[in-house]
Amino acid sequence: MPEKxxxxxxxxxxxxxxxxxxxxxxxxxxxxxxxxxxxxxGVTIGRSAAEVAGSCPVVCLSLPSAAVVEEVVLSxxxxxxxxxxxxxxxxLSTSLxxxxxxxxxxxxxKGIEFADAPVSGxxxxxxxASLAIMVGAAPATFKRCQPYLLAIGKTVVxxxxxxxxxxAKLVNNMIxxxxxxxxxxxxxxxxxxxxxxQSLYDAIxxxxxxxxVLDVSAPAITAREYVPGGTIDMLLKxxxxxxxxxxxxxxxxxxxxxAHEIFVAGQAAGYGKKSQPAIFELWGSQEGA
Numbered sequence: 001m002p003e004k005x006x007x008x009x010x011x012x013x014x015x016x017x018x019x020x021x022x023x024x025x026x027x028x029x030x031x032x033x034x035x036x037x038x039x040x041x042g043v044t045i046g047r048s049a050a051e052v053a054g055s056c057p058v059v060c061l062s063l064p065s066a067a068v069v070e071e072v073v074l075s076x077x078x079x080x081x082x083x084x085x086x087x088x089x090x091x092l093s094t095s096l097x098x099x100x101x102x103x104x105x106x107x108x109x110k111g112i113e114f115a116d117a118p119v120s121g122x123x124x125x126x127x128x129a130s131l132a133i134m135v136g137a138a139p140a141t142f143k144r145c146q147p148y149l150l151a152i153g154k155t156v157v158x159x160x161x162x163x164x165x166x167x168a169k170l171v172n173n174m175i176x177x178x179x180x181x182x183x184x185x186x187x188x189x190x191x192x193x194x195x196x197x198q199s200l201y202d203a204i205x206x207x208x209x210x211x212x213v214l215d216v217s218a219p220a221i222t223a224r225e226y227v228p229g230g231t232i233d234m235l236l237k238x239x240x241x242x243x244x245x246x247x248x249x250x251x252x253x254x255x256x257x258x259a260h261e262i263f264v265a266g267q268a269a270g271y272g273k274k275s276q277p278a279i280f281e282l283w284g285s286q287e288g289a
Contacts, residue, residue: 003025003026003057003058004025004026004027004028004055004056004057004058005021005025005026005027005028005056005058005059005060005148006027006028006029006030006046006052006053006055006056006058006059006060007021007027007028007029007030007043007052007059007060007062008029008030008031008049008052008053008059008060008061008062008063008072008079009031009061009062009063009064009093010029010030010031010033010036010037010040010043010062011031011033011036011062011064012123012126012228012229013062013092013119013123013126014029014031014062014063014092015036015040015126016123016126016127017060017062017092017119017126017131017152018040018043018060018062019040019041019042019043020126020129020151020152021060021148021151021152022040022041022042022043023042023151024147024151025148025151026044027042027043027044028043028044028045028046028052028055028056029043029044029045029046029052030045030046030047030048030049030051030052032049049072049078049079049082050077050078050079050081050082051082053079053082053083053087054082054083054084056087057084057086057087057088058087058088058089058090058148059079059083059087059088059089059090060089060090060091060092060148061073061079061089061090061091061092061093062092062093063091063093064093064234065093065095065237066093066095066096066099066241068093069091069093069095069099069103070099070103073089073091073103073106074102074103074106080103080106080107080110080112083107083110083112084112085110085111085112086111086112087112087113088112088113088114088115088141088144088145089103089107089112089113089114089115090114090115090117090145090148090149091103091114091115091116091117091118092117092118092119092133093118094118094166094169094170094173094237094238094241095116095118095166095241096166096241096244096245097116097136097163097164097166097167097170097245098163098245098248100114100116100136100162100163100165100166101162101163104162104163113137113138113141113144114137114141114162115135115136115137115141115142115145115162115165116135116136116137116162116163116164116165116166117133117134117135117136117137117145117149117165118133118134118165118166118168118169119131119132119133119134119152119153119169120132120133120134120169120172120173121153122229122230123228123229123230124229125153126152129151129152129153129154130153130154131152131153131154131155132153132154132155132157132172133149133152133153133155133156133157134157134159134164134165134168134169134172135149135156135157135158135159135164135165136158136159136160136161136162136163136164136165136166136167136168137158137161137162137165138161138162139158142158166241167245169238170238170241170242170245171242173235173238173239173242174239174242174253174255174256174259176213176235177235177238177239177256177259177260177263177276178255178256178258178259179211179213179214180213180217180235180259180276180277180279181258181259181262181263181279183213183214183217183218183221183277183280184217184221184262184277184279184280184282184283185262185283186200187200187217187218187221187280187283187284188280188282188283188284189283191283191284192283196222197218197221197222198218198222200218201214201218201219201222205218216275216276216277217276217277217280220275220277220278220280221277221280221284224280224281224284226271226274226275226277226278227274227275228273228274228275229275230275230276231272231273231274231275231276232263232266232267232271232272232273232274232275232276232278232279233267233272233273235263235276236260236263236264236266236267236272239256239259239260239263240260242256242260243256243257243260262279262282263279265279265282266278266279266281266282269281269282
């Protein structure tokens, strides 16, 4: 019989990750939203997160925020109270490193291993099992995690002990967020001065400005269609976490702070549920653009 894996959180990223795990393991999933608990390929649905945690020696989380991770794991009757001695919790969410360390400390009291293993690659990467996964864990725990992470990702790297995975992911999203911001700003400047988005993209895509972020942004800006995947709301949350980490460690991050404010403006303008290139509309919607 294949090993039994629990999976809590079956949203945009969690659903395809759970389905890919189910190709190799016996996966039992749960999500608080009933609509997400139907139609999964190969995944059995549990009655609650606590039931999943109590019945599976390995549990994965894919949750929308640090606050939700804290509630699901550390609240009364949460996963910390339900998981058995010797089990393993892998948090695939983008969370706060300080929270990951608190969770690890709490779980270690019960003899439960923990890894923070946030992912990058978006919905497409989750569907194709080609995610980049940044892992914070003790070396032995990382070794234990690898078979599960390699079922959902292409690049799996231990970057340090617990908390380091979250730090790497926040740095990843600092780079991504500032790239989205400057691309939107640059394309807005070009359009205002008579250069259309497609021509600009064709001219610069093979030069040093070329990137995955540019490849995602340019078609969306050209069509002015911003269908998620990832959203402005999601990246704004991650940039907020980066600023929290920077404040905790007294590290100046002025570029990220500027990008964060641009995403705040995008959310305030009503684009929060749209994909990240929609911040172009902060420039492209101006008169004369």
